[in-house]
Amino acid sequence: MSETPLLVIKNLHASVDGKPILRGLDLTVNRGEIHALxxxxxxxxxxxxxxxxxxxxxxxxxxxxxxxxxxxTEMEPDERAKLGIxxxxxYPTSIPGVTLANFLLAxxxxxxxxxxxxxxxxxxxxxxxxxxxxxxxxxxxxxxxxGFSGGEKKRCEILQMAMLKPALAILDETDSxxxxxxxxxxxxxxxxxxxxxxxxLVITHYQRLLNHIKPHKVHVLVHGxxxxxxxxxxxxxxEENGYDELLKAHGLEPAGV
Amino acid sequence: xxxxxxxxxxxxxxxxxxxxxAFERLSSLTFPxxxxxxxxxxxxxxxxxxxxxxxxxxxxxGMLKGEAVPAGxxxxxxxxxxxxxxxxxxxxxxxxxxxLNGSVYQGxxxxxxxxxVSTGEQALFVHHHFEGKGMAAPRxxxxxxxxxSVTLVEYFTSDDPEMLAIPSVEVDVKAGAxxxxxxxxxxxxxxxxxxxxxxxxxxxxxxxxxxAGFGTKLTKAFFESDLIGEGAKSELLGIVLGQGRQHYDxxxxxxxxxxxxxxxxxxxxxxxxxxxxxxAGNILCEPGAQQIDGYQQNRNLLLSxxxxxxxxxxxxxxxxxxxCTHGASFATYDRDQKFYLQARGLTAYEAEHLLVxxxxxxVVERMDHEAVGEWLAEKLEAKMQAALGKxx
Numbered sequence: 001m002s003e004t005p006l007l008v009i010k011n012l013h014a015s016v017d018g019k020p021i022l023r024g025l026d027l028t029v030n031r032g033e034i035h036a037l038x039x040x041x042x043x044x045x046x047x048x049x050x051x052x053x054x055x056x057x058x059x060x061x062x063x064x065x066x067x068x069x070x071x072x073t074e075m076e077p078d079e080r081a082k083l084g085i086x087x088x089x090x091y092p093t094s095i096p097g098v099t100l101a102n103f104l105l106a107x108x109x110x111x112x113x114x115x116x117x118x119x120x121x122x123x124x125x126x127x128x129x130x131x132x133x134x135x136x137x138x139x140x141x142x143x144x145x146x147g148f149s150g151g152e153k154k155r156c157e158i159l160q161m162a163m164l165k166p167a168l169a170i171l172d173e174t175d176s177x178x179x180x181x182x183x184x185x186x187x188x189x190x191x192x193x194x195x196x197x198x199x200x201l202v203i204t205h206y207q208r209l210l211n212h213i214k215p216h217k218v219h220v221l222v223h224g225x226x227x228x229x230x231x232x233x234x235x236x237x238x239e240e241n242g243y244d245e246l247l248k249a250h251g252l253e254p255a256g257v
Numbered sequence: 258x259x260x261x262x263x264x265x266x267x268x269x270x271x272x273x274x275x276x277x278x279a280f281e282r283l284s285s286l287t288f289p290x291x292x293x294x295x296x297x298x299x300x301x302x303x304x305x306x307x308x309x310x311x312x313x314x315x316x317x318x319g320m321l322k323g324e325a326v327p328a329g330x331x332x333x334x335x336x337x338x339x340x341x342x343x344x345x346x347x348x349x350x351x352x353x354x355x356x357l358n359g360s361v362y363q364g365x366x367x368x369x370x371x372x373x374v375s376t377g378e379q380a381l382f383v384h385h386h387f388e389g390k391g392m393a394a395p396r397x398x399x400x401x402x403x404x405x406s407v408t409l410v411e412y413f414t415s416d417d418p419e420m421l422a423i424p425s426v427e428v429d430v431k432a433g434a435x436x437x438x439x440x441x442x443x444x445x446x447x448x449x450x451x452x453x454x455x456x457x458x459x460x461x462x463x464x465x466x467x468x469a470g471f472g473t474k475l476t477k478a479f480f481e482s483d484l485i486g487e488g489a490k491s492e493l494l495g496i497v498l499g500q501g502r503q504h505y506d507x508x509x510x511x512x513x514x515x516x517x518x519x520x521x522x523x524x525x526x527x528x529x530x531x532x533x534x535x536x537a538g539n540i541l542c543e544p545g546a547q548q549i550d551g552y553q554q555n556r557n558l559l560l561s562x563x564x565x566x567x568x569x570x571x572x573x574x575x576x577x578x579x580x581c582t583h584g585a586s587f588a589t590y591d592r593d594q595k596f597y598l599q600a601r602g603l604t605a606y607e608a609e610h611l612l613v614x615x616x617x618x619x620v621v622e623r624m625d626h627e628a629v630g631e632w633l634a635e636k637l638e639a640k641m642q643a644a645l646g647k648x649x
Binding site: 053054055056057076077078080081082086087089092093094095096097098102103106107110111143160164 | 591
């Protein structure tokens with residue numbers, strides 16, 4: 001009776017420039033679940049999101065990533081995106097000369113298949129989603145992320161999520177650089193877009209985002225491994241006590257911030 | 258090696274004083290060698306005429322989208338406008354290729370626009386197509402009357418794989434006029450081309466030229482603008498996509514003859530395979546020409562390890578109240594940009610294609626002319642499929 005989990009990560013080891021970052025990470029995300037992954041700076045949070053999406057700078061040295069029952073460890077980033085994996089970037093890059101509208105059209109065509117996308121309905125959908133997220137219509141004509149403020153970039157990431165309708169959304173520190181209002185708008189967007197068929201992995205340093213996006217499960221990542229998993233209460237404990245105790249318990253130096 | 262150009266081609270015509278003047282000028286010049294500064298990176302022996310016959314083009318003239326040419330616009334073959342030749346730059350100052358062109362030219366465009374005429378959102382076009390073997394030497398004279406606002410696309414195609422082409426263009430933008438001029442290299446991919454475009458920009462006039470380099474095996478281009486009245490502005494935009502062993506060498510000379518003038522050069526070059534490019538820009542401010550703004554920017558996108566780009570922006574300033582900036586950049590695909598696009602479902606090829614499209618769009622959009630932008634995008638797309646398709 002058990003359904004195939006959406007995402008299964010087994011004993012994942014990954015390194016960048018030969019330096020090991022992830023050291024045996026296990027994680028399972030089922031449909032309808034929101035997972036939060038927390039951890040101090042340098043623990044490997046962003047590495048995990050990049051590795052799940054296939055960034056070429058990261059090398060998987062051991063372990064496997066399965067998505068909807070399929071081993072995706074060696075897949076190209078676009079193949080993973082087409083299967084339904086979406087990453088809301090921590091630092092969305094700018095693409096000079098490419099307007100947001102053209103970028104989204106190319107992207108939606110790639111994900112849904114060019115034959116399934118008609119221009120007029122696409123435009124209507126785009127306008128509606130921009131309105132929902134409080135993004136000025138003029139942004140469609142602007143170059144992707146060029147000259148956007150931090151908050152505008154993050155909203156545009158959620159706009160992309162809205163247009164691409166992924167099965168798994170990974171939000172990589174989507175709260176960083178956001179003021180309270182922007183945080184609310186972005187969180188509302190995520191909550192509105194999250195369906196019972198979807199899985200969500202929220203990566204964050206702070207607990208505050210989890211006041212808006214309620215996770216079912218919280219994991220703590222330290223030194224490339226998940227050292228603690230449980231319910232939302234874990235996030236509150238961390239907020240209270242910080243990461244220092246956890247770091248010490250694993251024989252690591254506190255961050256000293 | 259003899260430096261003098263022996264009667265290079267079968268000289269036809271020579272019937273008019275203009276032809277004769279050009280021929281006298283030509284006879285006084287010696288053929289350049291690679292020791293000449295402007296020929297350091299392109300061996301002139303590769304573009305030396307060898308007695309080829311001059312071939313006349315089949316030319317068509319009209320509007321880009323088929324409407325009627327507006328009243329006040331004369332657009333026809335150059336033969337009707339011979340009296341205007343060498344009025345922008347005196348024949349005594351022409352380079353060898355321009356003088357050679359003036360001696361032997363066959364075909365070209367004559368544009369004369371009266372006062373206060375506008376082509377609005379439409380654009381004029383001229384297409385010269387060269388069939389058969391020989392040397393192409395079209396000459397165009399383009400004059401836009403005071404207060405007019407005109408857009409013209411002039412493009413060149415050819416069949417002969419061995420063709421040597423030396424097109425010359427003279428541009429005269431009268432006071433307060435705006436002239437958008439799109440000069441498109443769509444020659445056969447094995448042609449060798451030495452174009453010269455010389456513009457004179459009067460008081461409060463704005464000359465905006467876009468050079469699109471898509472074809473040819475070798476291009477050595479000379480672009481020069483003289484800003485002769487206060488408030489004059491010269492913009493030179495360039496987009497070049499090189500593949501195979503294509504070689505593009507561009508010389509952009511902006512002459513501020515008087516004060517309160519602006520020049521702005523923006524050239525984006527993308528190279529695949531073993532393609533090569535050279536950008537040499539120079540901003541000249543004459544003594545006493547104060548309150549000058551001069552900008553030069555050359556960006557190069559190197560899409561293969563074997564491609565090579567050189568950039569030499571220069572300033573020659575003999576005045577003191579001058580604001581000039583110049584810069585060059587060289588980059589390969591940005592890995593993060595490519596990953597970002599791939600993470601949104603685009604294949605590696607689609608991502609690269611979109612990045613290169615954007616790289617050029619940033620220049621084309623400066624022209625702010627939708628019809629021209631669409632037309633260029635179509636030509637560029639065909640070229641991109643040829644250039645990037647192989648790496649798919």
